[in-house]
Amino acid sequence: MSLLELAENGDRHAQCELGSHYKNNIGNKNEAFYWYNKAAENGNTSAQYNLGLCYENGIGLYYENGIVVVRNEYKAFYWYKKAVENNNTDAQYNLGSCYENGIGIKKDKAKAFDWYKKAADNENISAQYKLGLCYEKGIDDVKASYWYEKALANKNKGVEKIDIETFELTIKNAFKCDKVNFIPYNELESVKSLNKGGFGHIMRAIWTKTNNYVICKKLIKTSDIKYDLFDGFIHELKMHLRLDCYNDRIIRCLGVTFDQKTNEYLLIMQYANGGDLQNYLKENFKKLTWDNKKKLALQIADGLNYLHNEDVLHRDLHSKNIVIHDGNAKITDFGISKIQNNQQSTIHFGNIGIIAYMEPKRILDQSFPYIKSSDIYSFGVLMWEISSGYPPFKNCENIITLGLAINRGARETAIPETPIEYEELYKKCWEQEPEQRPAISEVLNEFKRMNVGIELMKVSQNDETPKVQDDDELFSNNCNFEFANKIHELLDRTLITAILD
Incomplete structure (x- = not known):
């Protein structure tokens, strides 16, 4: 029996998998929403979490009293809470975010902290960074450092995608300043591979903010890097920041970006029109x-x-x-x-x-x-x-x-x-x-x-x-x-x- 047939026969796991298939592989957000909704109502916790994401971010269309609705923060909160009640640890972080930012619920910093703490204890990397930030703002550098280091130790397990906010928090914590220019990945168009070598993948893109070519450099893991790719990324960025004084003889680093689809960090640098x-x-x-x-x-x-x-x-x-x-x-x-x-x-x-x-x-x-x-x-x-x-x-x-x-x-x-x-x-x-x-x-x-x-x-x-x-x-x-x-x-x-x- 095909996945579609299983889903149509009420298999909640097949319904959730079909929703993910439509969302990630086909790009049909309406179908993704439809099947997540079916699976969530049938008690699938992963679908409940994903349905919360759909409602929060406006993924897919649904009708309410004859009106097309694309975003509903209250329902996002509802489904995150449902998922949490069914032991979905990813939803714990989102519930914390809802309480922190007033998404579908009145702001409550204490509850936000509690949910971030629960998610962090369950190895949610984004929550660990958030908790580090909470402690840092609360002037408890020891606990802040503990959670930042905990997140760094866990981030290469490949289990969890890192969000943009977490990426920015990570960089800011690494440099203890706001000196780094964060470039949204969606501002880069016509990304084209130029070369892939032992340590890095070099691509060229058009930065729509300036309509200029830029170079995107993605590091590649090798046995010569002592720790992990993030350490290599931070190292090279630190070198650029140390040297980035508009010297005519040095290729400048214009900023950094994060590709959420691939969970990868990229350095954005000047493009040279004469090649190497x-x-x-x-x-x-x-x-x-x-x-x-x-x-x-x-x-x-x-x-x-x-x-x-x-x-x-x-x-x-x-x-x-x-x-x-x-x-x-x-x-x-x-x-x-x-x-x-x-x-x-x-x-x-x-x-x-x-x-x-x-x-x-x-x-x-x-x-x-x-x-x-x-x-x-x-x-x-x-x-x-x-x-x-x-x-x-x-x-x-x-x-x-x-x-x-x-x-x-x-x-x-x-x-x-x-x-x-x-x-x-x-x-x-x-x-x-x-x-x-x-x-x-x-x-x-x-x-x-x-x-x-x-x-x-x-x-x-x-x-x-x-x-x-x-x-x-x-x-x-x-x-x-x-x-x-x-x-x-x-x-x-x-x-x-x-x-x-």
Whole structure:
């Protein structure tokens, strides 16, 4: 017997399941309401809860005294109460919300608190955040902290969807301020996947508030994140907030959003109309003069100088994490960045990055400290890439061989007709010993000696996120790629030592 036949024969569980099917899969709200109503009247507690949602949010139409009604807060409260009486724990949270906000019942903060407490005790994440907020407003930081931490510990069980209000409360609690810009997900249209990598899924969308393209970054869980995706999301957002001073050399984070359908957090960032540096060089290299190339290198150095002045280590500088907007270079992707001398400011462990750009000392020794000179090494490789037009060691497919070679001092060959002062600078930057590499301030001074002046660093006065146009193939992956750890997966320390000897 089909689900529909079971429902029509009065099976309350089939009726509820059919309601959910119409609501979530087909999108027919009227049919969803009809079957939830049938099941609720037959005593199905899940349907009673969902019927309360329908009445509260105006999902589906029904007739009352010949008049079409789309929303009824009193009936919403009635069905939440019914569901609670039948031990539906989700409805406990909604009942608390009704008492707090006067939905179908007179406001009663004491009863709201009681229902939030019952729902929180039953592991309802939204209620746990609410309870934390209640205690915080009541100036009981210990209990507030307990419930916030309880919610964080439970939120990845995958049992419960998180609502928008809970998402905002979570972010505000993480930062203890109202600095974060919350962007409603329904303001993002024409969302299109651009690239999916090891740590993130990069999408492009139109932000209807500005009619501009933006980048949406969704993190992907990997074994390299110490805790969970939310920690990774908060970490990268913190880095953006630390750096978000409208610096021309950094891709800005415009805000955050939450997709309730997928229960996922997303960072919303500036879109770059020239794509990433690697593809930009591939498409435009023949047109670039040496002044153009120096300008790109100087702009990256200027961005790195800003990071280092803020004591931020990027830790993953490569040509996919440099983007081009209106011909000017900007640094992006702070997913594995950290604050210098702060061991708690990173949520990743192990070697993460692309071998050709990685600090040579860390390739075989993951305990070797990552410091500012490690970013300088990566910058030196980028300078070479700008001079050549293609990635370093592009024809070397064996990453184990490449890693061992770089660790021993192997570097790319200088491109003919490279200005001698430019070549000397990148070779200083990629010195084997970190202490022999210049500081970023010295790098900027070297560019001044090359007569790469302020006129080459100027960006357009209209350096805004581009309006909608048909250039969607320009932007490439901003995600990280793990290569170095494979060396340790495939070779043990004894074999490596033998090879080096």
